[in-house]
Amino acid sequence: MTQAFDRRAFIKAIAGASSASILTIPSAHAAKTKARVVVVGGGYGGATAAKYLRVMDPGIEVTLIERETLYTSCPLSNEVISGERDIKTLQVGYKGLLKRGVNVVHDEVVNIDPAKKIVATAGGKSFDYDALILSPGVDFNFGTVEGYNEQLAQTKLHHAWKAGPQTLLLKKQLEAMPDGGTFIIAVPKGPFRCPPGPYERAAQVAMYCKHHGKAKSKVLILDSNDSFSKKPLFEQAWKELYGYGQGGMIEWVAAANDGTLKRVDAEKMMCFTDFGEYKGDVINIIPPHHAGKVAKNLGLATFKNLWCEVKPENMESKSQKDIYVIGDACVGGELATNNGFPKSAHMAMSQAKVVVASLVAKFNGLPPPEPIYTNTCYSVVAHDWGFSVVHLYRVDNGQWVYIKNGSGISPVTLGTKEAPKPVPRMYRKLEAEYADGWLRNVMSDAFL
Amino acid sequence: MRKGILALALCWWASSAMAVGNIDVLARTCNNCHGLNGVSAGTTMPSIGGLPRGYLSKIMKEWKYDKRVAATMNRIVKGLSDDEIDALATYFARKPWVPVPQKTSAATYAKGKATITENCEDCHGATGNDPDEGAPRINGQWAEYMALELEKYREEEFLMPHRKMKKTVRKLKESEVYPVSEYYGAQNQ
Numbered sequence: 304m305t306q307a308f309d310r311r312a313f314i315k316a317i318a319g320a321s322s323a324s325i326l327t328i329p330s331a332h333a334a335k336t337k338a339r340v341v342v343v344g345g346g347y348g349g350a351t352a353a354k355y356l357r358v359m360d361p362g363i364e365v366t367l368i369e370r371e372t373l374y375t376s377c378p379l380s381n382e383v384i385s386g387e388r389d390i391k392t393l394q395v396g397y398k399g400l401l402k403r404g405v406n407v408v409h410d411e412v413v414n415i416d417p418a419k420k421i422v423a424t425a426g427g428k429s430f431d432y433d434a435l436i437l438s439p440g441v442d443f444n445f446g447t448v449e450g451y452n453e454q455l456a457q458t459k460l461h462h463a464w465k466a467g468p469q470t471l472l473l474k475k476q477l478e479a480m481p482d483g484g485t486f487i488i489a490v491p492k493g494p495f496r497c498p499p500g501p502y503e504r505a506a507q508v509a510m511y512c513k514h515h516g517k518a519k520s521k522v523l524i525l526d527s528n529d530s531f532s533k534k535p536l537f538e539q540a541w542k543e544l545y546g547y548g549q550g551g552m553i554e555w556v557a558a559a560n561d562g563t564l565k566r567v568d569a570e571k572m573m574c575f576t577d578f579g580e581y582k583g584d585v586i587n588i589i590p591p592h593h594a595g596k597v598a599k600n601l602g603l604a605t606f607k608n609l610w611c612e613v614k615p616e617n618m619e620s621k622s623q624k625d626i627y628v629i630g631d632a633c634v635g636g637e638l639a640t641n642n643g644f645p646k647s648a649h650m651a652m653s654q655a656k657v658v659v660a661s662l663v664a665k666f667n668g669l670p671p672p673e674p675i676y677t678n679t680c681y682s683v684v685a686h687d688w689g690f691s692v693v694h695l696y697r698v699d700n701g702q703w704v705y706i707k708n709g710s711g712i713s714p715v716t717l718g719t720k721e722a723p724k725p726v727p728r729m730y731r732k733l734e735a736e737y738a739d740g741w742l743r744n745v746m747s748d749a750f751l
Numbered sequence: 752m753r754k755g756i757l758a759l760a761l762c763w764w765a766s767s768a769m770a771v772g773n774i775d776v777l778a779r780t781c782n783n784c785h786g787l788n789g790v791s792a793g794t795t796m797p798s799i800g801g802l803p804r805g806y807l808s809k810i811m812k813e814w815k816y817d818k819r820v821a822a823t824m825n826r827i828v829k830g831l832s833d834d835e836i837d838a839l840a841t842y843f844a845r846k847p848w849v850p851v852p853q854k855t856s857a858a859t860y861a862k863g864k865a866t867i868t869e870n871c872e873d874c875h876g877a878t879g880n881d882p883d884e885g886a887p888r889i890n891g892q893w894a895e896y897m898a899l900e901l902e903k904y905r906e907e908e909f910l911m912p913h914r915k916m917k918k919t920v921r922k923l924k925e926s927e928v929y930p931v932s933e934y935y936g937a938q939n940q
């Protein structure tokens with residue numbers, strides 16, 4: 304008797320408690336958590352992954368761990384150096400992701416235990432995961448140029464290859480440069496973040512000089528490579544807008560012509576290649592880089608000990624299960640034919656969307672969707688002159704396939720090969736305008 | 752017998768679910784430039800969510816087969832199959848059309864209104880919301896995007912296949928291009 308009564312009371316109590324607690328749980332959390340995903344790095348790749356996981360399946364619990372509270376977009380940061388753009392237009396915080404239900408943690412990830420599936424932060428927190436997405440971007444190797452180091456990058460020879468304080472410092476140096484001065488840009492051996500970036504920067508610096516009473520100045524590109532992204536388009540624009548080559552404002556020295564920077568004397572502001580020496584008024588050294596430390600230290604950078612190899616179908620690390628590496632930190636694409644993935648924000652977002660589609664299918668017991676990877680990268684060489692490159696990759700038989708007819712650069716000439724016609728300036732103007740529309744859309748698609 | 756049909760049905764369901772899943776993956780790559788659900792956040796890039804399926808598919812195929820000029824899109828669609836293009840058109844046509852709120856001055860608005868009443872209303876309607884003759888909606892489309900599009904129509908050698916649109920827009924004065932764009936852009940409903 305008492306027993307039966309007790310049991311009924313007990314059941315009633317449970318029922319009461321659980322319905323009460325269901326009422327108090329916010330609706331977003333009401334759905335049962337299907338899986339926990341931790342994303343490390345809130346740049347273009349990581350932010351996109353975190354957002355789209357929540358958009359596509361609110362049943363997935365997403366934690367984004369990012370060191371900084373404010374993100375500064377590298378894309379179009381070359382326009383900040385030339386004074387064409389306010390750096391504020393490139394900055395975005397993490398409120399948008401919070402609104403999407405992402406658990407945003409501002410901390411630094413210092414350790415990952417792939418066996419126990421735990422991520423640990425400098426702040427002493429730890430997080431369990433079912434899947435881990437790493438999008439840590441790049442870290443620099445300051446040791447390849449003699450006389451150069453991290454301290455100098457901060458105080459005098461800025462790289463500005465992560466947008467932020469160094470971008471503004473480089474801008475100040477350009478402003479202080481006398482007419483007739485030389486602005487040196489040293490380019491590391493590829494692959495590096497943003498293949499057309501150094502050449503876009505050269506144009507932006509030349510534009511600044513042209514319009515600010517420094518038309519006698521020079522922009523000298525010391526290159527560790529023999530060619531570069533969108534070369535015919537850059538050379539055409541440089542020539543027409545700023546003068547290129549001997550006597551022009553912009554000069555490019557290929558690796559084959561002894562362009563590789565070997566040593567720098569910060570005191571005397573001298574750059575040395577094997578046989579040449581160049582005096583610079585501003586020296587902008589872009590150091591070689593590699594996958595962000597958090598991925599590299601875990602042993603994921605199996606490609607030349609620099610970049611992380613991943614599986615074409617879903618970006619999962621080739622060396623660790625349930626860890627996905629996206630963005631600048633990974634390598635992919637048809638590497639053998641030199642059609643590797645460009646390290647761009649657009650590509651990082653495309654990769655993020657592939658991982659998300661794959662994880663959402665997996666956690667819902669659905670077949671894996673077919674991946675597709677796309678890139679578009681605009682370069683702006685004057686306020687009314689832009690152009691772009693488009694890339695498309697599919698996956699066939701577990702291999703990346705570069706789709707040639709879905710890829711390519713803006714036209715250099717029109718007409719036929721035999722009778723080429725110049726491209727109307729309107730094309731260039733359109734793409735300069737579209738670059739701004741692209742930026743606002745990618746920032747919004749990743750962070751809001 | 753029955754089992755066979757069920758298996759077939761399941762198969763069909765699975766393969767169509769796959770197909771849908773795949774087009775979602777492809778369509779999400781468009782969001783980089785056209786926004787989530789095809790609602791653009793960049794003033795120079797068009798919103799495409801909610802435009803008619805036939806229009807979307809026609810435009811993309813014209814680019815693919817070099818029958819229409821574009822600065823970027825023509826290269827993007829070249830690597831897609833006609834079926835993918837149709838599926839993308841269906842995907843974006845099913846999204847709601849979201850006009851973006853945009854500001855303009857009273858004087859520009861009045862100038863735009865006068866110009867469109869005379870030249871554009873027959874096909875695009877007084878607010879751009881009720882188009883005819885195969886024209887897409889342009890109420891609350893980004894004004895800057897539309898002005899650039901009109902510039903394409905105005906370049907004589909640019910291949911924009913709609914003859915009447917081209918003729919009408921080439922008649923405009925340069926000073927009327929922004930007002931008409933801003934007028935239609937400001938129709939926030």
Ligand SMILES: Cc1cc2nc3c(=O)[nH]c(=O)nc-3n(C[C@H](O)[C@H](O)[C@H](O)COP(=O)(O)OP(=O)(O)OC[C@H]3O[C@@H](n4cnc5c(N)ncnc54)[C@H](O)[C@@H]3O)c2cc1C
Nearest residue numbers: 344346348370377378412439440497630631646647648649
């Ligand atoms: C000058 C310049 C111009 C460019 N222009 C373009 C362009 O026009 N178009 C384009 O598509 N791309 C462009 N890029 C490239 C683009 O910036 C990168 O490809 C893109 O940022 C890569 O995204 P990501 O997520 O891999 O890395 P990032 O965007 O670098 O994000 C990585 C994030 O991870 C965080 N992080 C790293 N380690 C940790 C850790 N241990 N714990 C917590 N947080 C961590 C960092 O703080 C950072 O916020 C340009 C780059 C440069 C330098």
